[in-house]
Structure formats: structure tokens, C-alpha cells
Amino acid sequence: xxxxxxxxxxxxxxxxxxxxxxxxxxxxxxxxxxxxxxxxxxxxxxxxxxxxxxxxxxxxxxxxxxxxxxxxxxxxxxxxxxxxxxxxxxxxxxxxxxxxxxxxxxxxxxxxxxxxxxxxxxxxxxxxxxxxxxxxxxxxxxxxxxxxxxxxxxxxxxxxxxxxxxxxxxxxxxxxxxxxxxxxxxxxxxxxxxxxxxxxxxxxxxxxxxxxxxxxxxxxxxxxxxxxxxxxxxxxxxxxxxxxxxxxxxxxxxxxxxxxxxxxxxxxxxxxxxxxxxxxxxxxxxxxxxxxxxxxxxxxxxxxxxxxxxxxxxxxxxxxxxxxxxxxxxxxxxxxxxxxxxxxxxxxxxxxxxxxxxxxxxxxxxxxxxxxxxxxxxxxxxxxxxxxxxxxxxxxxxxxxxxxxxxxxxxxxxxxxxxxxxxxxxxxxxxxxxxxxxxxxxxxxxxxxxxxx
Numbered sequence: 001x002x003x004x005x006x007x008x009x010x011x012x013x014x015x016x017x018x019x020x021x022x023x024x025x026x027x028x029x030x031x032x033x034x035x036x037x038x039x040x041x042x043x044x045x046x047x048x049x050x051x052x053x054x055x056x057x058x059x060x061x062x063x064x065x066x067x068x069x070x071x072x073x074x075x076x077x078x079x080x081x082x083x084x085x086x087x088x089x090x091x092x093x094x095x096x097x098x099x100x101x102x103x104x105x106x107x108x109x110x111x112x113x114x115x116x117x118x119x120x121x122x123x124x125x126x127x128x129x130x131x132x133x134x135x136x137x138x139x140x141x142x143x144x145x146x147x148x149x150x151x152x153x154x155x156x157x158x159x160x161x162x163x164x165x166x167x168x169x170x171x172x173x174x175x176x177x178x179x180x181x182x183x184x185x186x187x188x189x190x191x192x193x194x195x196x197x198x199x200x201x202x203x204x205x206x207x208x209x210x211x212x213x214x215x216x217x218x219x220x221x222x223x224x225x226x227x228x229x230x231x232x233x234x235x236x237x238x239x240x241x242x243x244x245x246x247x248x249x250x251x252x253x254x255x256x257x258x259x260x261x262x263x264x265x266x267x268x269x270x271x272x273x274x275x276x277x278x279x280x281x282x283x284x285x286x287x288x289x290x291x292x293x294x295x296x297x298x299x300x301x302x303x304x305x306x307x308x309x310x311x312x313x314x315x316x317x318x319x320x321x322x323x324x325x326x327x328x329x330x331x332x333x334x335x336x337x338x339x340x341x342x343x344x345x346x347x348x349x350x351x352x353x354x355x356x357x358x359x360x361x362x363x364x365x366x367x368x369x370x371x372x373x374x375x376x377x378x379x380x381x382x383x384x385x386x387x388x389x390x391x392x393x394x395x396x397x398x399x400x401x402x403x404x405x406x407x408x409x410x411x412x413x414x415x416x417x418x419x420x421x422x423x424x425x426x427x428x429x430x431x432x433x434x435x436x437x438x439x440x441x442x443x444x445x446x447x448x449x450x451x452x453x
Contacts, residue, residue, distance in 0.1 A: 002107070004030045006328065007121060007130035009113045009273070010137035012039020013313050014304025016097075017320030018134045019106050022328055030107040030130070032123045037097040037108065039138055041313045044158040047093055051086040052161075053181060053345045056188035060347065067384045079189050080164050113137075115278040118297055132299050132327045135273070135280075135287060136320055139305035142267040144173070148234040152241055154260040157182065166191045167258035171243045173231060174263035175202035177344040180214065182261060183223050184346050194224040194255050196245055201227055203344060207356040207405040209391060214350060214407065217387065226255075234260065268306045283308070291334040293323040301327050310337060339423045343412035348374075348388045351415035354403030354422055357393045366396040370428060370452025374408045378439035385409040390444040392418065392428060394452040399427035401449075410441050417445050429453040 006022040008015050011033030019031045031037065041047060062073035098108050111124025121128045141156035143149060155163075157178055170186050172179045175197030187193045195202070195218070201211040202218075202225065215225050229245040232252070236242070243255045268286035275281075281288040281296040286308025293301045301323040304316035315337075322333050344350040360367045374380040374388040388408025395402055404418030421431050432450035436443045 002030070002126055002128045004028045004107070004128060004130045006030070006132045006134065006324075007032065007128055008134045008136060008324075009121065010039070010135065010269070010304070010306070011037035011097075011108075012136060012138045012304065012316065013041050014136035014138070014306075014316040014320035014323075015039065015134075016101075017317045018136055018303060018324040019101065020104075021321045021324035022132075022134070023105065025328075027328065028107070029105070030109055030128060031101055032109040032111070032113045032121070032128075033098075034110070034112050036094065037101060038094045040140075041316075042094050043090060044161050046313050048086050048090050048161050049157070049178075049181060049185075050345055051089045052082065052185045053347075055082050055085060056185050057347050060188055064384075077189050079166050082189065083162075083164055086161070112272050114272060115274045115280075118278045118300070133278075133301070134320070134323050134327060135295070135300065135302040135306055136304045136316075136323075137269040137273065137306045138316075139266040139268050139286075139311065141262065142265045143262050144231075144264050146173075146231050146234055149260070149262070152234045152236050152260070154234075154262045156262055160261055168192060169240065169257040170194070170259050170261055171196060171241075171255050171257040172261045172263055173243070174265070175199065175204070175225075175227065176263060176265070177203065179261075179263035180218070180344055180346050182263065183218060184221065186261075187221055187223050193222075194226060194243075194257070196226045196229055196231060196243065196255070198230055199227065200248075203350060206350060206352055207391065208358070209389070210350055210352065210405050210407050213348075213388065214344075214346060217346075217348060266305065266311060268308055270306060285309075292326050292332040293319060294326065294332075299327075310340065312340075312342065315340070339419050341415045341419045343415065345412065348385070348408045349411035350407055351411035352403070352405045353415055353419045354401070355393055356403060356405065360393050360395070360402045365402060367402070368394045368396045368428075368452045370394065370448040370450065372444045372447040372451060374441075374444065376447075377441060377444050379441050379443070380409070382439065383409065390414070390448040392445070392448045392452050394428045394449075399429055399453065400425055401428055401431070404445075406444075408441070408444075414442055414445060417442060427453070 005027040007030045008018045009032045022029045109123040113123045169192045172195045183195045228248040232244045240258045287302040303319035303323040341353040370392045375386040380386040391405045393403040428449040
């Protein structure tokens with residue numbers, strides 16, 4: 001039996017943060033991981049996806065280099081080389097993570113972790129007794145119960161990362177961030193893509209103006225967008241696979257393809273843990289925690305995707321840190337999620353923080369909206385990236401920013417100016433009066449705030 005002060009179950013982003021912040025004061029710390037330390041973000045989500053997005057974006061620019069007076073690329077991309085680039089990025093970031101933790105004094109246990117009791121966990125051949133336990137096992141892609149889907153076969157983002165050659169025709173089920181990003185990756189490198197979404201617009205959590213802009217952009221790229229549709233069944237055909245859909249008005253259509261990519265959400269990785277043996281409460285969405293990330297068992301905490309809320313890598317890291325500090329110091333620190341920026345790395349990029357104008361009005365605010373288009377920014381005119389807009393939502397009475405929504409180049413970077421303004425209580429007038437370097441895209445935030453002040 002191995003005795004530890006702290007055992008972290010799961011070596012993804014939340015787990016690595018938890019392990020790091022559990023160290024100190026002579027505490028013995030263990031980290032259990034069934035595969036390689038690093039988690040989904042490194043191996044099949046954030047890092048490899050953004051590598052492919054960047055490659056696709058660069059290829060698109062090369063094909064339109066005549067805008068800059070440069071020769072255009074006419075040669076078709078060899079996707080296996082793009083995959084090799086992606087693999088190299090992942091290897092560079094992932095290599096040696098296990099060893100680095102061991103060198104720092106953390107005991108790394110390889111295998112599936114399963115509770116035997118509230119303080120005892122078995123990982124492979126190791127039985128571990130821990131005074132404090134942090135569960136950070138993350139999440140996995142979830143597939144909807146569509147008739148015929150399982151028997152016909154499909155891929156998720158995990159398998160999509162390993163494709164050495166792209167299918168000629170792909171149907172993507174799910175119009176969230178994963179579905180939208182992959183639709184452009186696959187389309188840019190030559191696949192015919194249909195994207196199917198049951199909601200009435202893609203990126204359903206976003207402002208309607210944002211969703212409409214992205215749908216228009218995807219359409220211009222040749223991606224067929226189907227919204228407000230239900231997938232009735234999936235089946236095989238002589239030429240491949242068929243996704244049968246039905247619109248809200250009852251119109252039915254068969255979409256033929258060579259591969260189906262399911263991007264409909266995620267599920268918590270709790271099946272193998274035997275949480276009942278530890279007395280830890282959970283639901284279908286994930287492990288139940290209070291605001292300090294403590295579970296129903298006083299000496300057990302949970303952080304990251306396994307809790308079922310705010311499924312972002314940067315949130316997982318902050319939760320892992322907070323849970324570890326609460327567990328080891330007796331604190332009950334709570335995180336504030338009111339200012340939580342998010343980004344979708346399509347082209348043009350999408351980034352948002354806070355409320356939409358509709359949400360703000362539903363919350364009882366009198367709202368002013370300021371907007372500025374990329375096409376009117378000098379920097380966008382110079383770079384040729386003139387698609388998009390900056391939109392801010394402002395409380396009319398106080399002038400404070402309630403939300404920001406950006407579609408366009410570097411939106412994922414620019415949204416943080418709005419987030420900082422919200423976090424510090426700055427008004428639209430204050431942001432609008434602040435001098436911005438010229439020519440920059442960030443001027444658009446200033447001008448949008450001026451329009452709402």
C-alpha cells in the first residue's frame with residue numbers, strides 16, 4: 001500500500017495544475033493517469049486543432065497571395081504533410097511531461113484508477129491510500145443516440161486528428177465550436193463538407209449577429225450549412241454513408257458522405273472510477289461539487305471537465321489550482337465566472353465575453369449597443385482581412401460594459417480588452433477615450449465603445 005498526502009486522479013490540464021499546487025510543505029503527491037500526462041488539450045483538442053487551423057489559414061492566404069502582389073500557390077496541399085506538422089507540434093509540447101513530474105518529486109501511477117473506499121484507490125497494480133484526493137479525469141466526446149449511427153460508424157475529433165488522408169465527403173453532426181472549426185479545416189484541404197445543427201443557428205451560445213456572420217462565411221467557403229434540422233437516422237449506402245435529416249418544416253433530405261464526424265458535446269470521464277465506492281455524488285453531467293470544488297465527501301475535490309461546467313482548458317487549469325489550494329490549506333476559495341472570455345478558432349475568428357444584448361435586456365438592463373466594422377479599420381484594409389465586426393453591449397444607466405462580441409482576425413486576442421474592462425468596471429466612455437496604437441485591430445474596440453458611449 002502506497003501512502004500519500006495528496007492523490008490527483010487524471011493528468012490533463014486540471015490534474016497538472018492540481019499536482020503542482022499540491023506540492024510544498026513536505027507533502028507527498030501522486031498523479032494517476034491511464035495514458036500519457038497532458039490530457040485532451042495536448043493530444044486531441046486545443047493544441048492539434050489549432051495547429052491544423054493555423055495550417056489551413058496559412059494555405060488560404062497563400063492561395064490569395066495576389067492581394068499582396070505576390071505569386072499565388074496553385075498546388076494542392078498534401079494532407080499527410082499537414083498532419084506531420086501537427087504531430088510535430090504535439091510531440092514538442094507533450095514529450096517528457098511524465099518525467100518532469102517525477103523529477104519534481106511527484107509519484108506518477110499509470111493505469112485506470114478505481115476507488116476501493118473513500119481513501120483507497122487502485123491504479124494498475126498499485127493500491128494507494130491518500131489523505132486528500134482530487135479528481136480531474138476530464139471528459140470525452142459524446143455521441144447522440146441516433147438510430148444507425150453506432151452500426152454505420154463515425155469519428156470524433158480524436159479520430160479526425162489521426163486522419164492521414166481526408167475523406168472526399170464529410171457530414172459533421174454538431175454546429176458548435178468543434179464542428180465549425182473542423183468544417184473549415186476539412187473544407188480548406190479539399191473535402192466536401194455538410195454541417196448539421198439542430199438549433200436554429202451555428203454556435204448557438206453566441207450573439208445572433210455573430211452566428212449569422214459565421215454561417216455566411218462558411219457558405220462562401222463552399223460549406224453546406226443545415227440548421228434547425230434533426231438527424232433521423234444514419235445508414236450505409238453503395239457509395240458510402242447516408243445521414244437522413246428532417247427540417248423543422250418536415251422536409252426530409254439524405255446527405256451522402258464517406259465519413260461522419262460527430263461533434264455534439266462531451267461527457268465526463270467517470271465510468272471507471274466507481275465513485276459509489278467512495279460515496280462521491282454525481283449526475284449524468286459530472287461530479288457534483290460546491291462553489292469551492294469540494295465533493296460530497298469532505299476530503300475529495302473535483303476540477304475541470306469532470307464537473308460538467310465551463311468546459312474550457314483555462315478554466316480547468318484555474319479550477320485545478322483552486323481545488324488543490326483549498327484541499328491543502330483548508331481554504332474555501334470560490335472562482336468568479338462572471339467574466340469568462342471564449343473563442344472559436346475559425347476564419348474569421350469568433351470571441352465573446354459576458355452578455356449578448358438580448359440576454360442583457362432579459363436581465364432587466366437598459367442597453368446600448370456599439371458596433372464597428374473591420375472593413376473600416378486601416379489595419380484591416382492593409383492586411384486584406386476586412387471581414388467581421390466588434391460589438392459591445394453597454395448598460396445605459398452606468399455606462400459599464402456588459403458584454404463584447406467579435407468576429408474577425410485576432411478576435412481571440414482582442415476580446416481580452418473587453419474582458420479587462422468588464423472585470424475592472426470600466427465604462428464604454430473610458431475605453432473609448434483611451435488612446436490606442438495606430439494602425440491596430442484593437443482600435444475597433446475603442447470605436448465600438450465610442451459608438452455606445
